Amino acid sequence: MDDKKVFAGFGALAAILLLVAFFMPRDRGPDTNDLIASEVAPISAAVTELGGRFDTVEGSLDEVSGQLANAVTSEDLAAVASQVAEALALGGVLSQEIAELRTELNERLEAMASPLAPAPTEAKAAATTPVRPAVDGPPGLNPGQTALFADGALRVFISRLDPHNKVAHVSALGEKKMLTLGQGRTMAVGADHCRVTLVGVSDNGALLDAICGDDLPAPEGLSAGNTMHFADGALRVFASHIQEDQARLSVNGEMHHLKIGRSAPTMAGDERCRVHLDALDRGHAVVSAKCGADVTVSDVAGPGSTLMLDDGATRVFVGAVMDGIVRFSVNGQTQLTGASGDRHSVGENCHVVVEDVVDGKASFSHLCEG
Numbered sequence: 092m093d094d095k096k097v098f099a100g101f102g103a104l105a106a107i108l109l110l111v112a113f114f115m116p117r118d119r120g121p122d123t124n125d126l127i128a129s130e131v132a133p134i135s136a137a138v139t140e141l142g143g144r145f146d147t148v149e150g151s152l153d154e155v156s157g158q159l160a161n162a163v164t165s166e167d168l169a170a171v172a173s174q175v176a177e178a179l180a181l182g183g184v185l186s187q188e189i190a191e192l193r194t195e196l197n198e199r200l201e202a203m204a205s206p207l208a209p210a211p212t213e214a215k216a217a218a219t220t221p222v223r224p225a226v227d228g229p230p231g232l233n234p235g236q237t238a239l240f241a242d243g244a245l246r247v248f249i250s251r252l253d254p255h256n257k258v259a260h261v262s263a264l265g266e267k268k269m270l271t272l273g274q275g276r277t278m279a280v281g282a283d284h285c286r287v288t289l290v291g292v293s294d295n296g297a298l299l300d301a302i303c304g305d306d307l308p309a310p311e312g313l314s315a316g317n318t319m320h321f322a323d324g325a326l327r328v329f330a331s332h333i334q335e336d337q338a339r340l341s342v343n344g345e346m347h348h349l350k351i352g353r354s355a356p357t358m359a360g361d362e363r364c365r366v367h368l369d370a371l372d373r374g375h376a377v378v379s380a381k382c383g384a385d386v387t388v389s390d391v392a393g394p395g396s397t398l399m400l401d402d403g404a405t406r407v408f409v410g411a412v413m414d415g416i417v418r419f420s421v422n423g424q425t426q427l428t429g430a431s432g433d434r435h436s437v438g439e440n441c442h443v444v445v446e447d448v449v450d451g452k453a454s455f456s457h458l459c460e461g
Contacts, residue, residue: 231296240287240301245280247287252297255436257460259289259297268336270299271352272460277307277372278335284373312370312377321366321380325359328366328378338376342366353432354388356447356454391452400457405437407455417445417453434458 232238238247250267251260257272264278270289277286283304291298313319313330320327329341337350347355347366354367364382371377381387389398389407398407410418410426418428421443427435429445437443441459 231291231293231298233296236296238299238301241280241283241285241303244283245278245285245287245301245303247299247301249297252292254293256434256442257289257292258434259292263287270297274352275370275372276336276351277370286372310372310375312372312375314375319378322359322362322364322382325362326357326364326366326380326382328380330376330378333371333374333376335371338368338371340366340368340376340378350432354446356388356391388446388456389454391447391449391454393452398455400443400455405443405457407443409453412448412451412453415448417448419453419455 232249234249234251236249238249239245240247245263248262249259250262253259259270261268261270264280268276270276270287272289272292275286275288277284280303284307285301285303286307288300289297290300313328313333315330315333318327318329327341327343330338331341331346332339337348340347340349340355342355342357343359345355345357349355349366349368351368351371354365357364357366359382362382363386364380365386365388367379367381369377369379387400389400392398392409394409394411396409398409399405400407406422408420408423410420412418415430416428417430418426420426421435421437429435429448431445431448433445434442435445437457441457444456444458445453446456447454
């Protein structure tokens with residue numbers, strides 16, 4: 092890993108954050124300050140997180156240096172070489188994330204002038220109305236643009252689009268969020284709530300739908316303190332704590348923290364099962380479960396293993412697993428990296444999903460849409 096490049100990446104991000112404060116107009120009001128803070132805060136937090144992860148890589152390399160000095164056998168040297176490879180793999184991932192953060196911040200700075208400028212009355216009225224556009228309609232929002240809902244109380248800034256994986260990375264209410272096609276995210280907006288859904292994403296932009304206030308139907312699913320049973324009672328799911336973006340669920344006595352769209356493995360008697368968090372809505376969690384042949388997620392496997400998905404049509408080779416990140420290849424193609432929940436396109440409307448990355452092992456699933 093090139094230390095100079097990584098440190099330069101952090102330095103450039105810090106410099107850009109300082110320039111935001113310096114070059115913005117001095118006569119800006121409280122609303123403008125809130126806007127700047129909401130757009131820049133997620134980037135600043137991400138930089139801090141990357142700094143901590145980079146410290147972990149440095150610590151790993153320092154430890155490897157000590158082991159190398161004491162290595163006396165070929166087995167010792169092989170073990171050290173494996174650790175170096177894993178540390179360098181994570182370093183490459185961090186460098187890529189730094190580059191993505193720099194790109195995202197530049198996009199936000201370029202777009203800052205548009206939200207700050209007063210918009211014509213007619214244009215603002217159209218933007219604040221939560222219209223449900225058709226997927227094949229006019230071009231949607233592109234990175235750097237902001238959608239306004241709930242009479243401007245909810246601002247959804249588009250930071251990055253990934254049409255191949257059907258996701259949009261946005262910033263709303265000062266937090267970074269990932270919207271997956273068809274999945275709704277319910278957010279507290281003042282004393283009310285809005286559910287934002289990505290209804291279309293392509294090279295032409297993202298199409299968003301928002302339902303707010305009294306238009307929202309009553310929430311469904313488990314509330315904290317309640318239990319659901321699946322598999323004829325052999326699978327018990329207890330809702331311990333529910334937040335806006337994740338839920339803490341006890342599955343047959345084992346605690347799991349799940350985000351929307353994620354699942355957890357468990358057993359119901361002799362059958363393999365997965366408990367899936369489908370949605371979160373105002374303190375309620377919509378939960379489902381699959382068991383036996385309906386489970387399409389592979390078993391967890393460590394480095395050097397090959398997993399077969401989609402009835403053997405998709406082959407995943409696990410290269411390395413470190414610090415919640417797995418390096419793998421699909422059908423012998425280019426090396427990929429990902430954390431739990433990441434998706435990689437493997438054909439038209441099909442993806443390999445990284446499901447679990449725990450204890451030096453990873454599991455995957457194959458998903459096709461449309």
